[in-house]
Amino acid sequence: MSLDPHGSARATTSTAHAEYHPSTREYLRVGLILFALTCLEVYLSYSSLGGWKLITLLLSCTVIKFLMVVGYFMHLKFDNGRFSRLFALGAVGAFTLYVVVLLIFGVWGH
Amino acid sequence: MADRTAHAAPAEHTSTGLPSTKLAMWLFLASECLLFGALITTYVLYRGASTTGPYPNEIFDIRYTSVSSFVLLASSLTMVLALTAADQRDFARMRLWLIATAMLGLTFVGGQVYEFTSFYHEGLTLKSNLFGTTFYVLTGFHGVHVTVGILMLLSLVGMSWAGRLPDDQAFPVEMVGLYWHFVDIVWIVIFTLVYLIPSPAPQ
Numbered sequence: 001m002s003l004d005p006h007g008s009a010r011a012t013t014s015t016a017h018a019e020y021h022p023s024t025r026e027y028l029r030v031g032l033i034l035f036a037l038t039c040l041e042v043y044l045s046y047s048s049l050g051g052w053k054l055i056t057l058l059l060s061c062t063v064i065k066f067l068m069v070v071g072y073f074m075h076l077k078f079d080n081g082r083f084s085r086l087f088a089l090g091a092v093g094a095f096t097l098y099v100v101v102l103l104i105f106g107v108w109g110h
Numbered sequence: 111m112a113d114r115t116a117h118a119a120p121a122e123h124t125s126t127g128l129p130s131t132k133l134a135m136w137l138f139l140a141s142e143c144l145l146f147g148a149l150i151t152t153y154v155l156y157r158g159a160s161t162t163g164p165y166p167n168e169i170f171d172i173r174y175t176s177v178s179s180f181v182l183l184a185s186s187l188t189m190v191l192a193l194t195a196a197d198q199r200d201f202a203r204m205r206l207w208l209i210a211t212a213m214l215g216l217t218f219v220g221g222q223v224y225e226f227t228s229f230y231h232e233g234l235t236l237k238s239n240l241f242g243t244t245f246y247v248l249t250g251f252h253g254v255h256v257t258v259g260i261l262m263l264l265s266l267v268g269m270s271w272a273g274r275l276p277d278d279q280a281f282p283v284e285m286v287g288l289y290w291h292f293v294d295i296v297w298i299v300i301f302t303l304v305y306l307i308p309s310p311a312p313q
Contacts, residue, residue, distance in 0.1 A: 023117060031187040038183060038301075042176045045306040055307055062302040065262055066295050073190050073291045075284075081138045090140025094147030100264055 019076040030072045037061045114127065135285050139292045146296050147214050149251055150303060153244040158310030166309040169232050171225075178221040179301045182256075185214035186294045189287045195229035196280035205267050211290065212263040221251045252300060255293050262286045264283065 022030070041061045044054060071077035076084045124130050130191050162262060192207035226246070234242045266286055275282055 021194070022190075022199065024191065027187060027190045027194070031183070034183050034186075035180065038176070038179055041306055043300065045172055045308075050308070058302050058306050065298045069186060069291055069298065070297050073186050073294075074288055082126070082128060083132070086133070086136045087140050087143075087215065090143035093140075094143040096111055098147045098151040099143075101244055102154060107155060 021075060022078075023074055027072070030068055034065055034068060037065050113312045129281075131281075131285060132288075135288050139288065142292060142296075146248075146251070149244075149248040150299065153248045153304060156240040156244050157304075159239045162239050164229075164234045164238070164241075166241060166245075166304075169229055170305055172305060174221070174225065175301065175305050178218055179297065180223075181214050181221070182218050182294050182297050185218070186291050187283055188214060189290050193280060193283050193287050196283045199279075201270060201279060202264055204279065205270055208263050208267050208270075208283070211261050212267070215260040215263065215290075219253055219256050219260070222249065222256075224249075241309075248300065248304065252293070252296055255296070259286070259290045259293050262289065288304075 038061075041058055044057055044061075047054075049057070070087070076087065126133065188207050188211040192204050192211060195204035195207055196202070226249075234245075236243055236246050263286060266275070266282060269282075270279060
């Protein structure tokens with residue numbers, strides 16, 4: 001990063017860009033895990049499990065799949081942290097906001 | 111073995127030190143979280159509130175939708191393979207993976223059209239009940255996003271063929287890829303919340 005004559009911080013974008021991307025083999029491994037997790041989800045939905053146990057397991061699989069796609073396929077795990085924070089602001093913000101809305105409407109109260 | 115690549119954005123000076131295009135894309139995706147969050151919340155809120163059928167448990171075909179989910183997941187994989195090929199400056203292979211991604215996307219959208227048509231014939235329309243309204247709006251919006259993604263992918267292929275992409279073709283491929291993967295993660299959430307989690311008994 002360098003200072004321009006006006007004193008503002010400037011940097012060439014290439015230095016801040018992701019320098020590491022997983023190899024094809026790593027991508028395939030992630031793809032296989034995603035496939036396996038989806039199979040597990042479908043299996044669980046047909047299983048005799050019910051109620052909160054089923055919902056917790058399904059949501060756990062979903063969160064893992066979500067994080068794997070965002071981290072590996074979208075490269076947030078390797079990219080500049082500011083992109084992660086920006087996206088987290090939207091994703092976590094939306095999640096919090098709508099959970100509060102659902103609580104207010106008493107969705108889990110019935 | 112992991113490889114180290116530096117498919118840098120076109121050199122530009124910005125006050126943040128980050129490529130503006132990429133920053134804008136992540137900002138857009140963050141805002142999309144709010145849009146889909148609102149649609150998913152509305153669905154969850156009203157899916158058990160319908161007073162007339164058809165109800166979710168009566169018409170969902172989990173096996174069929176599972177195949178659609180696998181197709182969309184596979185398209186995310188082909189998308190990153192396109193990016194890897196672009197990183198390696200193997201543009202012919204990049205175009206091939208981009209076309210494969212677009213074809214998988216088309217298969218998904220085709221499957222959704224078929225699903226909507228069969229639901230319609232079973233009596234579920236946009237107006238039939240609250241479940242129908244929230245379901246069609248949510249999955250329809252997602253389908254439109256997939257369709258836009260397909261158009262972006264095919265535009266990339268066309269521009270690459272015509273030589274209208276910059277020398278470093280990896281950057282535009284990465285930007286379209288971000289959008290495509292986002293559409294995939296939205297479906298990951300929709301698949302669980304809408305199709306897999308059993309809906310409450312009708313009132």
